[in-house]
Amino acid sequence: MVEQDNKFLNQTLYIGIDGGGTKCRAILTDANGLLLGEGLGGPANPFYGVERACNSIEEASLEAVIDAGLPPSMLNKVVAGVGLAGVNLPNLHKALSDWKNPFLEMYLTTDMDIANIGAHDDMYGAAIIIGTGSVGYVNTPKTKFMLGGYGFPISDKASGAWLGLKAIEHTLLVLDRFKASSLLAEKVCDFYQINTGIELSEKLVGYASSQYAKIASLVFNCASKGDEYALEIVEEGVEYISILASRLVEGESLRLSMIGGLAKYWRPQLDSKTSAYFSDVKQQPEFGALKFAIQNWTKEDRKIA
Amino acid sequence: MVEQDNKFLNQTLYIGIDGGGTKCRAILTDANGLLLGEGLGGPANPFYGVERACNSIEEASLEAVIDAGLPPSMLNKVVAGVGLAGVNLPNLHKALSDWKNPFLEMYLTTDMDIANIGAHDDMYGAAIIIGTGSVGYVNTPKTKFMLGGYGFPISDKASGAWLGLKAIEHTLLVLDRFKASSLLAEKVCDFYQINTGIELSEKLVGYASSQYAKIASLVFNCASKGDEYALEIVEEGVEYISILASRLVEGESLRLSMIGGLAKYWRPQLDSKTSAYFSDVKQQPEFGALKFAIQNWTKEDRKIA
Structure with a gap:
C-alpha cells in the first residue's frame, strides 16, 4: 500500500x-x-x-x-x-x-x-443515446446541440419508456375491447400478472419512466414474431431514428454512433441507408x-x- | 337561527x-x-x-x-x-x-x-366524463363498468391532458425541425412564453396532468382555423369518442351524456351518428x-x- x-x-x-x-x-x-x-x-x-x-x-x-x-x-x-x-x-x-x-x-x-x-x-462526433430516454447529440468545432431528450412522456421517441408506454396504451385498449387481442397485449398482461385495466393502471402508479422501460424488449420480441401492433410501434420508432440520424449528420461527414441499452435492439431494425450512418462505439x-x-x-x- | x-x-x-x-x-x-x-x-x-x-x-x-x-x-x-x-x-x-x-x-x-x-x-344510464382525464361509464340493473379512465399518460384519450400532451409532443418536434412549423406550435410557444425545446420541457417539470390540460382549448382553436396538426389530434379524439360512445350503449337503449369541462368542445366535433347517441345533462x-x-x-x- x-x-x-x-x-x-x-x-x-x-x-x-x-x-x-x-x-x-x-x-x-x-x-x-x-x-x-x-x-x-x-x-x-x-x-x-x-x-x-x-x-x-x-x-x-x-x-x-x-x-x-x-x-x-x-x-x-x-x-x-x-x-x-x-x-x-x-x-x-x-x-x-x-x-x-x-x-x-x-x-x-x-x-x-x-x-x-x-x-x-474524440471530442467531436454525433450520437444517438437510447435507453430509458432518447436523445440525439452533435458536437463539432462549429456547433453543439441536442435533438429530443426533453423527457418522458413529452419526448424521447423510440426510447425504452416510449416503447413501454406505447405497449401499455395498446394493452389497455385491448382490455377495454377497443382493439382485437394481440400477442403484445398478452405478454404485457403476463409481465405485470394482471387481467384488467384497473390492475394494470395500479401497477403503474407513480409513473417513473424507468418502470415503462422495463417492458421495452417485449415490443421487439413480439414484433419479431409478427405481432402487428408491436410491428407498428417498432416502425414508428425506426422512422423517428431514421430522421434523427439524418438530421444529426446532415451536411457534415460526422462519425455517428448509437449508444445505450436499446442500441442492440434498434440497430438491426434500421434500413440499409440509415444503418450506413452508424459507426461502432469505441x-x-x-x-x-x-x-x-x-x-x-x-x-x-x-x-x- | x-x-x-x-x-x-x-x-x-x-x-x-x-x-x-x-x-x-x-x-x-x-x-x-x-x-x-x-x-x-x-x-x-x-x-x-x-x-x-x-x-x-x-x-x-x-x-x-x-x-x-x-x-x-x-x-x-x-x-x-x-x-x-x-x-x-x-x-x-x-x-x-x-x-x-x-x-x-x-x-x-x-x-x-x-x-x-x-x-x-336516474341511477341508470351511461356517461362520458371528459375533463383533465376521460372515462366512459355504464350503470344498468345488469351491469356497471368503466372504459378508459386509467390515468395519464397511459389512458384517458381525448381528455384535456391528452390533448395537451399531443400538442406539446408536436411542438417539440417542430422546435427540433422534425416537422414543419404550424399555428399550433406557435400558440403553444406563446402560451408558455418559450422559444426552445429545453425551455418548454423545463415548464413541464413535475408533469401533473392538469398542467397539460391547460392548453387543451388551443388545440380546438387551431383546428377551427384549419391547422392540420390540430385537426389530426382532434380527429384522433373524435374517433376514440365515437368508438367509446358506441361501446357504452351497444345493445342497450341507454341514455348517454357527455359531462365535464371539455364536453362543450367535443360535442360539436362529432359526426351526426355519434351525436345522436347523446342526451343533455339534467x-x-x-x-x-x-x-x-x-x-x-x-x-x-x-x-x-
Whole structure:
C-alpha cells in the first residue's frame, strides 16, 4: 500500500465518472491511461436531487480509489471528469459547480458529451443515446446541440419508456375491447400478472419512466414474431431514428454512433441507408469522462506554462 | 337561527358532495329537495391523500350548513352522499369508509357514479366524463363498468391532458425541425412564453396532468382555423369518442351524456351518428350525489320498517 502511494505521489491520477439515473460508474487511471481501479455508486441524476448525485459520485470515486489499493485521502490528488444528465441547464450546472467536491479538480459536462467522446474516442462526433430516454447529440468545432431528450412522456421517441408506454396504451385498449387481442397485449398482461385495466393502471402508479422501460424488449420480441401492433410501434420508432440520424449528420461527414441499452435492439431494425450512418462505439461513457478530464487538465497546464 | 334549528329538527337533511381533484362542492337540501345552502372545499381526490380529501369534504359540508343559517353541530344530523375518484379501488374505498365522518350517515360512491346520476336524474344510464382525464361509464340493473379512465399518460384519450400532451409532443418536434412549423406550435410557444425545446420541457417539470390540460382549448382553436396538426389530434379524439360512445350503449337503449369541462368542445366535433347517441345533462354531479344519498337512506328506512 505504502509503495502504491509513493508510486503515484508524483503523477496526476484521473477519474472518469458516468453518473446515471440508477447508478454511477467511476474508473481511475494513471497519467498514461493505465486502469487502476473501478467503483460503483448510487443514482446520480441531479434532476432527482443534487445532494444524492454528489454523494453517489463521491461513493463511486472512493470505491475506485480503494479498488486501486490507494488510501481514500488520495481522492484530493485526483482530477475528475464527470458526465451528468441535465447539467446543460444553468441551475443544475451551478448547483453541481458549487459542490465542495473531494477532487483536486473536477470538470463537469453532460452525460451526452461523455457518451459521445467515449463512442468516438474524440471530442467531436454525433450520437444517438437510447435507453430509458432518447436523445440525439452533435458536437463539432462549429456547433453543439441536442435533438429530443426533453423527457418522458413529452419526448424521447423510440426510447425504452416510449416503447413501454406505447405497449401499455395498446394493452389497455385491448382490455377495454377497443382493439382485437394481440400477442403484445398478452405478454404485457403476463409481465405485470394482471387481467384488467384497473390492475394494470395500479401497477403503474407513480409513473417513473424507468418502470415503462422495463417492458421495452417485449415490443421487439413480439414484433419479431409478427405481432402487428408491436410491428407498428417498432416502425414508428425506426422512422423517428431514421430522421434523427439524418438530421444529426446532415451536411457534415460526422462519425455517428448509437449508444445505450436499446442500441442492440434498434440497430438491426434500421434500413440499409440509415444503418450506413452508424459507426461502432469505441469506448464506454466513463472512458469519455476520463478523456474529458485529461483534455481539460492538460489544456489548463499549458495555460499555466 | 333558533327558529331555523327548530324547523329542521324533525326532518332529515341531505348533503350531496362532488369531490374533485382541485375542489370539493357540497349542496344541502331538506327532505323535499329544497336547496338550503352550498359550500366549497379544497381538493378531494383521495389518490393524493385520504386525510386531505376528508378535510375538504368536511370543510365544504360545514360551509353549506353555515350558508343555510344552521349551526355547525347540525352536520351530525345530515345524511351525506359523496362521489370521489378512485373509490372503486378496494384500498381507497376502505380508507374512506373507515373515516370517522361528521355525518349522521355517509354513502360513498365514485365520481363517475354521481356524475351519471346527475346527468340522467336516474341511477341508470351511461356517461362520458371528459375533463383533465376521460372515462366512459355504464350503470344498468345488469351491469356497471368503466372504459378508459386509467390515468395519464397511459389512458384517458381525448381528455384535456391528452390533448395537451399531443400538442406539446408536436411542438417539440417542430422546435427540433422534425416537422414543419404550424399555428399550433406557435400558440403553444406563446402560451408558455418559450422559444426552445429545453425551455418548454423545463415548464413541464413535475408533469401533473392538469398542467397539460391547460392548453387543451388551443388545440380546438387551431383546428377551427384549419391547422392540420390540430385537426389530426382532434380527429384522433373524435374517433376514440365515437368508438367509446358506441361501446357504452351497444345493445342497450341507454341514455348517454357527455359531462365535464371539455364536453362543450367535443360535442360539436362529432359526426351526426355519434351525436345522436347523446342526451343533455339534467343536473350537475353534486345533485347526483344528493340523489344517491336520498335513495340509499330511504331504502334503509324501508328495511328497518
